[in-house]
Amino acid sequence: MSNRYNELLDKVDRDREYEIKEALELAKETATANFSETIELAVNLGIDPKKNDQQLRGAVTLPQGTGQDVTVVVFAQGEKVKEAEEAGADFVGSDELVEKIEEGWLDFDVAIATPDMMSVVGKLGPILGPQGLMPNPKVGTVTFDLEKAVKDVKAGKIEYRADDGGNIHLPIGKDDFTVDELYDNFETVMNLLIRSRPSGAKGKYLLNVAVSSTMGPGIKIDPQEVIKLFD
Amino acid sequence: MALLQLKQATKVYPEKLIFDDVSLQIQKRDRIGLIGANGTGKSTLMKVLIGQEFLDQGEIMTANNLEVGYLAQDFGLDLDNKLYDELLGVYQDLFELEEQLNQLEAKMSQVEGNALEQVMNKYSRLREEYERKEGYQYQSQIKGVLRGLGFAEDDWSRNLDSFSGGEKTRAALAKLLLQQPDLLLLDEPTNHLDLAAKEWLEDYLQDYEGAVVVIAHDRYFLDQVVNRIWELEAGRFEQYKGNYSFYLEEKPRRLLTWQREYEEQQEKIAKMEAYIRKNKAGVDAKQARGRQKQLDRMVRIPPPPKLERPKIEFKLETTSGEEVLKVEGLKKSFASEVLFERIDFRIYRGEKIALVGPNGSGKSTLFRLLLEDIKPEEGQIKWGSKVKVGYYRQEHEDLTLENNLIEELQKVKGVTTSQARKVLARFLFKEDDVFKEVEMLSGGEKARLSLAKLSIQDFNLLLLDEPTNHLDIDAKELLEEALADYPGTILVISHDRYFLDRLVDKIFSLEDGRLIEYLGDYSDYRAELKKQKCLERELKKERRKQEEGRKVTRKQDEVDLERLEEKIVELEERVEELEVKLGSEDIYDDPEGVADLTEEYKEIQRELEKYYQRWEEAI
Numbered sequence: 002m003s004n005r006y007n008e009l010l011d012k013v014d015r016d017r018e019y020e021i022k023e024a025l026e027l028a029k030e031t032a033t034a035n036f037s038e039t040i041e042l043a044v045n046l047g048i049d050p051k052k053n054d055q056q057l058r059g060a061v062t063l064p065q066g067t068g069q070d071v072t073v074v075v076f077a078q079g080e081k082v083k084e085a086e087e088a089g090a091d092f093v094g095s096d097e098l099v100e101k102i103e104e105g106w107l108d109f110d111v112a113i114a115t116p117d118m119m120s121v122v123g124k125l126g127p128i129l130g131p132q133g134l135m136p137n138p139k140v141g142t143v144t145f146d147l148e149k150a151v152k153d154v155k156a157g158k159i160e161y162r163a164d165d166g167g168n169i170h171l172p173i174g175k176d177d178f179t180v181d182e183l184y185d186n187f188e189t190v191m192n193l194l195i196r197s198r199p200s201g202a203k204g205k206y207l208l209n210v211a212v213s214s215t216m217g218p219g220i221k222i223d224p225q226e227v228i229k230l231f232d
Numbered sequence: 233m234a235l236l237q238l239k240q241a242t243k244v245y246p247e248k249l250i251f252d253d254v255s256l257q258i259q260k261r262d263r264i265g266l267i268g269a270n271g272t273g274k275s276t277l278m279k280v281l282i283g284q285e286f287l288d289q290g291e292i293m294t295a296n297n298l299e300v301g302y303l304a305q306d307f308g309l310d311l312d313n314k315l316y317d318e319l320l321g322v323y324q325d326l327f328e329l330e331e332q333l334n335q336l337e338a339k340m341s342q343v344e345g346n347a348l349e350q351v352m353n354k355y356s357r358l359r360e361e362y363e364r365k366e367g368y369q370y371q372s373q374i375k376g377v378l379r380g381l382g383f384a385e386d387d388w389s390r391n392l393d394s395f396s397g398g399e400k401t402r403a404a405l406a407k408l409l410l411q412q413p414d415l416l417l418l419d420e421p422t423n424h425l426d427l428a429a430k431e432w433l434e435d436y437l438q439d440y441e442g443a444v445v446v447i448a449h450d451r452y453f454l455d456q457v458v459n460r461i462w463e464l465e466a467g468r469f470e471q472y473k474g475n476y477s478f479y480l481e482e483k484p485r486r487l488l489t490w491q492r493e494y495e496e497q498q499e500k501i502a503k504m505e506a507y508i509r510k511n512k513a514g515v516d517a518k519q520a521r522g523r524q525k526q527l528d529r530m531v532r533i534p535p536p537p538k539l540e541r542p543k544i545e546f547k548l549e550t551t552s553g554e555e556v557l558k559v560e561g562l563k564k565s566f567a568s569e570v571l572f573e574r575i576d577f578r579i580y581r582g583e584k585i586a587l588v589g590p591n592g593s594g595k596s597t598l599f600r601l602l603l604e605d606i607k608p609e610e611g612q613i614k615w616g617s618k619v620k621v622g623y624y625r626q627e628h629e630d631l632t633l634e635n636n637l638i639e640e641l642q643k644v645k646g647v648t649t650s651q652a653r654k655v656l657a658r659f660l661f662k663e664d665d666v667f668k669e670v671e672m673l674s675g676g677e678k679a680r681l682s683l684a685k686l687s688i689q690d691f692n693l694l695l696l697d698e699p700t701n702h703l704d705i706d707a708k709e710l711l712e713e714a715l716a717d718y719p720g721t722i723l724v725i726s727h728d729r730y731f732l733d734r735l736v737d738k739i740f741s742l743e744d745g746r747l748i749e750y751l752g753d754y755s756d757y758r759a760e761l762k763k764q765k766c767l768e769r770e771l772k773k774e775r776r777k778q779e780e781g782r783k784v785t786r787k788q789d790e791v792d793l794e795r796l797e798e799k800i801v802e803l804e805e806r807v808e809e810l811e812v813k814l815g816s817e818d819i820y821d822d823p824e825g826v827a828d829l830t831e832e833y834k835e836i837q838r839e840l841e842k843y844y845q846r847w848e849e850a851i
Contacts, residue, residue, distance in 0.1 A: 117341035
């Protein structure tokens with residue numbers, strides 16, 4: 002472990018569950034790497050995503066944005082091309098874009114498609130799927146409303162998905178965000194997660210909540226405090 | 233909850249009890265090694281677990297929807313298929329999903345409004361299911377398992393009906409591993425695997441999500457994979473919570489306790505019987521009858537199997553000189569292919585050395601050179617004084633098929649029939665076995681007979697080629713003990729890692745045509761190899777990094793050079809301009825202007841000089 006990380010560990014009490022704002026402040030303080038670090042949120046939920054009725058997946062728009070530039074490609078044709086371009090899509094196209102991706106180009110963060118393009122985009126499944134880039138109606142990336150879709154993504158809409166262990170990881174901003182901005186994003190995400198409790202989930206739902214900077218140690222947050230926010 | 237349970241289960245074959253009153257459980261992440269001598273019913277127990285054999289008493293309970301995978305003898309393969317296609321068949325449900333997804337994708341451009349909404353909802357649901365079932369990974373999973381189990385890429389497109397028995401077993405194992413059942417039952421999975429594949433399978437099974445029950449004679453494999461041992465021994469079933477080495481330590485302790493309990497009970501019985509005999513008809517007749525009742529009700533402890541095992545010994549009368557063998561510059565080729573060259577080594581009295589290397593690296597050829605079966609092209613083999621070489625042949629070509637066992641021993645040494653019987657008994661041949669003809673013997677029996685023959689002759693250097701092949705665990709352990717106590721010198725070829733670990737203290741490894749010496753046992757050697765591989769990987773990485781670094785610097789240099797040249801051109805142009813100005817006549821009407829221009833001219837000349845120098849350095 003690096004000296005830098007060891008010093009950071011002295012600042013954080015790994016056994017203590019912090020209050021939300023205190024934890025966010027600490028996450029900012031522990032972002033000492035020589036690049037702009039992301040503040041990340043990790044939540045462990047009492048669900049078994051291997052069961053059909055306990056999966057959790059969706060998208061959330063962070064009110065304060067993610068602080069990151071997002072490169073968006075849109076698969077569209079006809080007049081929809083213009084709509085996508087005007088909404089701020091970085092690359093718009095149909096067959097030629099599919100070809101480019103088949104040749105190995107993957108310099109984008111989100112792919113959006115209109116439903117009528119899915120018959121072409123579908124064959125990119127083996128390439129886009131493993132990277133988590135395959136458009137999916139459930140997270141709003143297969144839609145005719147390109148203006149909204151592109152703008153949402155640019156403004157900070159991100160996908161989330163529980164892994165096999167019931168964990169969800171999400172960015173909630175950068176280290177130059179104020180604590181209030183981070184709190185705003187945090188609250189939005191937690192509100193959504195609590196409201197989206199899968200029907201099959203039994204027992205305690207919110208097991209662990211923690212935030213950290215990209216290169217910093219995890220800082221635990223008291224789950225009870227989070228639940229109280231939305232009571 | 234347990235995946236599977238047996239309660240008070242009994243299985244009897246005509247005239248043979250397989251197991252009696254067995255209760256056991258298999259939990260989700262259990263790794264169980266099922267051991268026992270040949271013919272004790274291990275495979276029968278496995279067949280009970282998968283429901284192919286029925287219990288005579290007791291019950292079997294399984295968890296709901298339990299998926300059980302069993303490596304069957306008939307392979308469960310469609311032999312008309314190519315290997316890769318057969319394995320693709322495991323993912324049939326994924327292909328169906330893929331088909332449905334394709335249809336829905338096509339439909340999205342054909343419908344509108346509510347219908348489109350419905351299509352998209354269904355698509356989302358199926359796409360998630362597809363991802364959850366790891367639909368994007370199946371190709372890499374298949375390739376990983378095929379490479380791990382030692383299939384070359386050429387084999388992937390071969391028809392299964394052209395596969396050998398061993399290859400079919402491996403293909404069936406690959407298929408089973410890809411199916412990832414909750415409970416994996418494997419009967420001798422390592423039989424047809426080479427060392428690399430065995431090690432791969434060990435790692436794979438350690439990380440396996442479900443439970444594993446494995447029958448194996450490979451003790452090293454058991455030690456690496458299992459955390460519990462089930463032992464079947466003459467109808468008795470014992471469980472041990474540990475790996476194979478733990479079992480080896482624990483078993484004598486249990487037998488000792490059993491022996492003690494048995495003896496105590498026997499003593500008690502003897503006392504009670506004496507009391508009954510004495511008082512049957514006297515005043516205490518009533519008490520005697522009471523004792524008799526007690527005696528009748530008593531659950532008798534069966535006598536434990538004998539702790540003492542026969543001990544075998546390799547005879548040694550003549551001690552060799554200190555230096556047993558010296559080999560210098562040995563070279564051997566077949567056709568134009570050099571098998572190995574510049575082989576140098578020495579062997580000293582009492583050393584126990586393993587000769588290892590991949591198949592085809594020339595281990596057996598080296599043995600044949602030492603035995604002068606074939607001649608080297610270069611190099612010398614010098615034997616020490618009084619060295620007497622005993623050779624154990626893997627294929628037992630030296631056995632006379634018409635002889636019986638006693639005659640076979642008498643062939644190599646003048647022993648009496650009773651002496652021969654004694655020797656054979658130590659090598660686990662009982663009663664009438666000794667009159668069998670060699671022709672009738674199984675592989676394991678032939679191996680024991682060959683070892684028995686070696687043991688009675690006066691050899692002080694043993695060259696052993698795969699001596700543990702075909703031996704069951706009991707026989708292997710007897711052999712290990714005997715060889716460990718043997719005061720002579722041993723050079724052994726073996727794939728049995730456990731055997732090597734217990735026996736040798738030095739390794740000769742044939743790698744890429746050279747012989748490399750390692751001090752230590754087999755595990756030390758593997759650890760050293762792993763370390764070297766890691767180092768090589770690190771070095772490669774480092775080299776790549778440096779190479780990339782150099783590329784970047786080169787690129788940077790190119791950019792710098794371009795800039796320098798641009799600057800030089802710019803300065804030269806300015807110099808020319810100044811020269812023109814300074815050369816014109818009217819400039820001299822303005823003495824201040826001349827001074828300024830001259831100053832600038834000098835300054836630029838100086839600067840240009842510097843740039844020239846930098847440019848020269850840069851190229």
